[in-house]
Amino acid sequence: MKIMSIDIGTNSTLYLIAEMIDNEVSLLERGISGNSLGAEIRADYLISQQLLDSNRLILRSLVKKAKEYGCVSIGAVGTHALRNSCNSDEFIKMAQNEGVNLKIISDADEANLAWKGVFGAEGPKNRTALLDLGGGSTELIIGKGDQREFFDSIPMGAVSLSRNYFRHDPPLHDEIVAAGIAVNKEFNKWKILQNDDFELVGIAGTITALAAIKHEIKEYSPGVLNGLLLEPDDLSAFKDTLLSMNIDERELMPGMPSARAASIHSGSLMLEIILKIIGRRNITVSEKGVLFGLAVEMADVA
DSSP, X not given: OEEEEEEEOSSEEEEEEEEEETTEEEEEEEEEEEOOHHHHSOTTSOOOHHHHHHHHXXXXXXXXXXXXXXXXXXXXXXXXXXXXXXXXXXXXXXHHHTTXXXXXOOHHHHHHHHHHHHHOTTOOSXXXXXXXXXXXXXXXXXXXXXXXXXXXXXXXXXXXXXXXXOOSXXXXXXXXXXXXXXXXXXXXXXXXXXXXXXXXXXXXXXXXXXXXHHTTOOXXXXXXXXXXXXXXXXXXXXXXXXXXXXXXXXXXXXXXXXXXXXXXXXXXXXXXXXXXXXXXXXXXXXXXXXXXXXXXXXXXXX
C-alpha cells in the first residue's frame, strides 16, 4: 500500500511517499517546499488570500505526485502556524478542495507523532530525549520504551525567533544578543534536566540542515542523515558563520536546503543555547519524525 503523508509546518511543507509493509515505512520519495506561513501570516494571525493561493499550488502539486505514484491515501497535519491562525478553517477547506485531508494537531499530538516516527511503536531501548526544533515551536519529549515521562512545548522556533528579533540580514550584534536573551528566558525551565541521564536525538529543519551542511550532502538519499552527530565545535562554528552571512550567502553553502536558508542562522543560535541549558554537548540526528509517525498511523487505519 502506497501512501503520502504531509506535514505543514511554520516554514515549510514536507511530504513523504512510502510503501507500507507490515506497518514499516519503506521510503519511496520525500521532499520539501517553503510555504512562507511563519514569515507571512499577518500580525493579527490572519492567513491572506495570497498565502492561501500559494499554498494551494503546493498541495495541488503534491496531489498530482501522489496520483502518479498510485497512492491510495493522502494524509496531512498542520502544526504551529496553523494552530495559531485565526482563519485556519479556510486553509483546511482549501486543502480538502485539493484532495488533502488536513488535520491541525496539538503540540502534544505533534510530539507523539514525532516520537512514533523516530522510535517506532516500541520506543527506544535506552532513556532518550527527542528534541524537535521547528519553525514556530520546539518540543522535548523524554522516555524509554513505550513510557514517556516528560513533555514540554515552547512556542518559539527558528522562524519566529528570526522574525521577532532580526531586523537586518545579517543580523546586527544587538539583535543577536537580544535573541539569545529571549531563548535563554523561554527555555530556562529546562535546566532541571541538566543532571538527568538520557541520550539526545534531534529532528526537524535546523538540525537536519546543519548535519547536511557539516557533511556537505548536496544530493539527498534516504537514511544519509540518520545517526550523524553534531558536536560543540560544529554548533559554535555554524552559529558564528551563519549569523555573519546574508541569505544569499547562506543559500550558497554546500548542503544547504534552500527552504532552510531564511531561518537556519536563528535556528543554530537556538540549538546551541538549548543544549547548554539541558547540559548536553552532542546531539544525534534523525531524519525521521512527524511524517513517518503519520504514515504509520495512516497504515493502522487503512
